[in-house]
Amino acid sequence: MELEIRAECWPVRGAFAISRGSRTEAQVIVATLREGAHEGRGECVPYARYGESVESVHAQIEGLGAQIASGLGRDGLQEALPAGAARNALDCAFWDLEAKRAAKRVWELAGLSEPEAVTTAFTLSLDTPEKMNAAARDNAARPLLKLKLAGPDDLDRVRAVRDGARQADLIVDANEGWTSDVYLDLAPRLAELGVRMIEQPLPAGGDDALGEIERLVPVCADESCHDRASLPSLKGRYDMINIKLDKSGGLTEALALRAEAQEAGFAVMVGCMLSTSLSMAPAHVVAQGVQVVDLDGPLLLAKDRAPGLRFDGSIIYPPDAVLWG
Numbered sequence: 001m002e003l004e005i006r007a008e009c010w011p012v013r014g015a016f017a018i019s020r021g022s023r024t025e026a027q028v029i030v031a032t033l034r035e036g037a038h039e040g041r042g043e044c045v046p047y048a049r050y051g052e053s054v055e056s057v058h059a060q061i062e063g064l065g066a067q068i069a070s071g072l073g074r075d076g077l078q079e080a081l082p083a084g085a086a087r088n089a090l091d092c093a094f095w096d097l098e099a100k101r102a103a104k105r106v107w108e109l110a111g112l113s114e115p116e117a118v119t120t121a122f123t124l125s126l127d128t129p130e131k132m133n134a135a136a137r138d139n140a141a142r143p144l145l146k147l148k149l150a151g152p153d154d155l156d157r158v159r160a161v162r163d164g165a166r167q168a169d170l171i172v173d174a175n176e177g178w179t180s181d182v183y184l185d186l187a188p189r190l191a192e193l194g195v196r197m198i199e200q201p202l203p204a205g206g207d208d209a210l211g212e213i214e215r216l217v218p219v220c221a222d223e224s225c226h227d228r229a230s231l232p233s234l235k236g237r238y239d240m241i242n243i244k245l246d247k248s249g250g251l252t253e254a255l256a257l258r259a260e261a262q263e264a265g266f267a268v269m270v271g272c273m274l275s276t277s278l279s280m281a282p283a284h285v286v287a288q289g290v291q292v293v294d295l296d297g298p299l300l301l302a303k304d305r306a307p308g309l310r311f312d313g314s315i316i317y318p319p320d321a322v323l324w325g
Contacts, residue, residue: 003065004032007054010276011302017126019150019177026274027054031061031089033097040097044089045246045273052085060086083227083249091250092282096324106325107285115318118287121146121294122314129160136164142314146294147172155189162193173199176223180209187216210237220269227253228260240267251282258286267291277308281319
């Protein structure tokens, strides 16, 4: 089996800002596994918040080249690499290759039902209330908007978005940018504005307070939740978890995490990093039957890879085999 690793840059439509900074391009790594006439691909996003870079993730994947050539498979991969972007790219490439070899779809191999179209949230980048109001007006027809927040002026931002998109459901993402006092101050006001969920208000590792305060709006763990090992520490602090394949380390762990989280009573959100349809395709499989889908990465790019997923407004259709799986 041959391994190819390629780093790619995909321009963002305008700029994309969260509490930790702004970016104008999405940097991804594509891992391709070739065996005879078949090849499988997987895409990942190295994320600095988790100590990753394009160089470090490339090196992690490359470091397994000899083992892959000697027969390392998807099962062995789970032990060979920790949860993270590198394992995600390879895990999804293995799934894609297995599907191509078997002439079956990934969901058949996984024993799952054929996926249906899902409705994704559409993310409004962090900006001034005035600019977020304009973005909300431009996307007022979308059923679910996700607002990136940062702390100061957040209430004004949410009010501005609500004014611009009166019919849309709203969820907000603080990306660890609040304190417990900010949450307690904002939550009742956000509830009045129809906000249905707050994502990661407090820093991961500093979120003990969430277990001691009344969560007036359901709280979702993002940076605090990576794989199944995260779940015990989240009980009593969070109402929902955000599964991202770049955190879980691929589709294999993401499916297991979804099942274990649901059994433990958590609601589930399936999210994404800023990336192309090749990243969204396996996440679409995980997004079946969950409470919130946030797989709008390709919609935030200036262009997507071709062929990509089919979007109809905020509706995402299952991937064609030529893309993945």
